[in-house]
Amino acid sequence: MLGGMLLIVGYTVVTGISPLPSTRLGQELVIAALPAELEGTVIEAGSGWGGLARAVGRRCPRARVIGYELSPLPWLFACLLQWIRPVPNVEFRRRDLRQVSFRDARAVVCYLHLEAIRELEPRWRRELPAGALVVSNTFRIPGWQPCAVHRPPVRLDAPVYLYRIPRACRARLDVCG
Numbered sequence: 001m002l003g004g005m006l007l008i009v010g011y012t013v014v015t016g017i018s019p020l021p022s023t024r025l026g027q028e029l030v031i032a033a034l035p036a037e038l039e040g041t042v043i044e045a046g047s048g049w050g051g052l053a054r055a056v057g058r059r060c061p062r063a064r065v066i067g068y069e070l071s072p073l074p075w076l077f078a079c080l081l082q083w084i085r086p087v088p089n090v091e092f093r094r095r096d097l098r099q100v101s102f103r104d105a106r107a108v109v110c111y112l113h114l115e116a117i118r119e120l121e122p123r124w125r126r127e128l129p130a131g132a133l134v135v136s137n138t139f140r141i142p143g144w145q146p147c148a149v150h151r152p153p154v155r156l157d158a159p160v161y162l163y164r165i166p167r168a169c170r171a172r173l174d175v176c177g
């Protein structure tokens, strides 16, 4: 028990964020931002205990959802959940996001912190194909203009930001393609 807690705390220090899951409302807002007919690979960047990735998998049955998570216990929990009650188009991989390629992703979903987003943003800009979606729970991507902001009805919850990689120019993300 204590070992598990120490492991979670240790990886919180390494990643800079605890494996706090999205709230039910946060999940619903993320889901609402994604078209149900989405195909191809959807990456959940920092999938924690797996609840959001599984909800995305159910929302987009034609997509293949890959949740990347570094912290071992949440990752193991998500894998166990998948084993017990599988969502067929979802898988979890224990990997550092900084080593993950986003080249094949049709969409990225995340609930991270500003520093991690700042670090990943240039890679998303370079690697994500035109038309790809990025859905960020709570945090805006600095310098990007969202296509849509899904605001919760209650002020206590945070908004969800939807971005689309423009078709024409990827140097500046200030238009929706």
Ligand SMILES: C[S@@+](CC[C@H](N)C(=O)[O-])C[C@H]1O[C@@H](n2cnc3c(N)ncnc32)[C@H](O)[C@@H]1O
Pocket: 011, 015, 016, 017, 018, 019, 020, 021, 022, 044, 045, 046, 047, 048, 049, 050, 051, 052, 068, 069, 070, 071, 074, 095, 096, 097, 098, 110, 111, 112, 116, 137
């Ligand atoms: C706030 S939690 C969100 C969990 C889940 N996405 C959700 O919304 O329910 C953020 C997760 O991102 C993971 N994370 C942060 N930086 C990471 C990195 N570089 N590589 C892999 N996972 C990372 C953390 O371990 C944590 O579990």
